[in-house]
Amino acid sequence: MSLVKSGRKFWLIIALVVIGIAAVVFYFSGSKKQTQAVISKVNLGDFYINVTTSGELEAAKSENILGPSNLREVRIWQVQISDIIAEGSIVDSGQYVATLDRTEITNRMKDLEGELEKLESQFIKTKLDTSMDMRAAREELINLKYALEERQITVEQSIYEPPATQRQARIDLEKAQRAFEQAEKNFKLRSAKNSANMQEVAVSFSQAQRRLEQIKDVLQGFTVKAPKEGMVIYKRNWDGSKIGIGSTMSSWDNVVATLPNLDKMISRTYVNEIDISKVKTGQKVEVGVDAFPDRKYTGEVTEVANIGEQMRNSNAKVFEVKIKVHEYDSILRPAMTTKNIINTLVIPQVLYVPIESVHTSDTISFVYKANGQYRQQITTGATNENQIVVTSGLIKDDEVYLSPPENAATWKLKTL
8 A cells, every 4th residue: 555655656746847847848938939029119200319428517617716826936836735625615705725735835935034144144244345445435535635635735835936846736736636536436436336236235135035025925825715605626637536635736727626606517528439420519418417316407518529539548539528407406516427318310200110120131121020920121211229210111000029039030021
């Protein structure tokens, strides 16, 4: 009896295994047929050719937060940013934004202060030397004038003396006259020379003073403040990186950060060289923001670059495109990632089908028609990312397979 029960149990297990295998086969074959049986209707309507890109929001207009503008006047070509407030901070007019490294300009100021002290000492010394020299020259000139007057008196008194004595008195007078005249000329020359020396020293001293004042004025700009209220956004370098602590500010471009006007935003994006010929100014754009996928905005292409540029870490060439966002939304912020669908062309009222439903064989395009079960030759037109225009061979509401159906190889081809 137990042997019979064991036999029944064995066959029961075998039956269950067979049923399981059959169910699995049926499931997968059914899935395959279901996959192969997916169909789509031929649509009639406006056909949109779009270019989809990713971009980044930025303010259409912004005010720059500047470091010192006269760095080149004190021969400083670049300065490192030693501190800057967090990006996105809200500041009022005149509020602190950043600090620039003062090491180089402080050393320059100390050197100039030392030079100024030397020039000041030289100025005082030259002034004293000039005063003493001119005093001696004036004393000499006065003495020569007195000597000239004495010789004049001697000549006047010699009229009662012998001719030889008179002659000697007149010679002494002429010598005194020439000495006085020569001393007057020398006094003028010495005065001019001393004046020139004083002017030279004074100019050097004044120039050093001006340079020191200039450096002090520049140093005040090393504490960067906001020109008005707004949100601080870091400046971007040419390579796309953002300026920050440790970054270098050039004397040729002294922008540290910006205060964007958030009322008007643009999406800056890049279009590859294959699609750029389709993009024109004035085209309508649907703009989405990755941070808020449920929000949609309208836009318009305002700028298309004439010259392409190399993408970083790639051989592809891209062209910069700017898109104006029409709507204002307080949640929009600079640097948010955008998805831009640029409508480059609308073909009105044409037939179109999914691209995957169109097949080719020996340059003949065809579809598998579900209503009739044959291969229908078609001619095609423009394409977008998902659909293709059908110019002949199909009519509205025809049904076509998205992939070849079962026994598709036996289906006959119906030509145009």
